[in-house]
Amino acid sequence: MDVNGTTPGPGAPTGSAPGPSSADQDQPESADDASAFGPAQDHYQRLWNPHRMVYVGGQGKPADGSELRCPFCRIPQGDDEQGLVVARGERCYVVLNLYPYNSGHMMVLPYRHVSDYTDLDDAETAELAAMTQTAMRTTRAAYAPAGFNLGINQGEVAGAGIAAHLHQHVVPRWPGDSNFLPVVAQTKSLPELLADTRRRLAEAWPGPDPRTAHRHT
Template sequence: MVYIADTHQPDERDCPFCHATEYPDEQSLIVHRGSSAYVLLNLYPYNNGHLLVCPYRHISTYDEANAEEVAEIGELTQIAMRVLTGAMGCHGFNIGMNQGQIAGAGIAAHLHQHIVPRWAADANFFPIIAKTKSLPQLLGDVRDRLASAWPEP
């Protein structure tokens, strides 16, 4: 309910994406750190392995990203797709950015791209009847699996 009810948009002082990099990767669910962007698991996933690619800089929209950030966000997205396919056997992806709170960005103040792995049979009756999404793996376990599958630079 905190996630749904909180309408505050963080600045650099209280932004979870800015502060995630200050903690150990396992604690922050960071899968990989690049030079201008990093990859972490979504704390509120739509599906198992739901990743976010974030620039380190606290910027809110894609048009504020510099050329280096745009290139690395794209490269990390490609690698993440390969890692998710190899480590989790997904069949497809939903990839996108919600730009602005009105467009559905939960944290509109810090740019992030969603990479949601999909499987042929990943929908079940839970979301309809129980208003619950079933995720059969713990976030920490998924983070460890994807981090160990991430290729060395």
């Protein structure tokens, strides 16, 4: 019996796990090959989040705070589905967070490239507040969360990932959504793809069809 508790087959060396044949050694392992991810029978389930490496490595983060390099300035100029835009207003728009704390994590932000809350004019301030309220109502209708975290991180020292363009977070919360997984493993389990979340929220958003709403250029 070998180290995995199984009986070795004919020709297999006693006390060692079966390895690839010489014919297989030149073949690259594919993601579909279960053997590439460790022992098949160890009583553990694994949550693979390779997309998080983009965030960890800082890929796509603007090199500076200029409007030219700002992703929040580029997003409204493109397609709503590709940009994860949920809704558009006259002065502000709503977009899903690409690296969400929870499913349904939205950001409300002005089209104008401003960094500080005090830089908003009266009309932008009013629409930012109104769209934040609508984001909460829409999320309640689509997902029935138990609560929310709302907040603006002002400056990198306060935790802003892109400090040059003001954005307000709207994060739905459920009982038990903070557990050992993000605390111990720095991994967040998300039950729904971003494209599906965007579609559900855009369809639930009240008012005109977001696809025909104001487009910022």
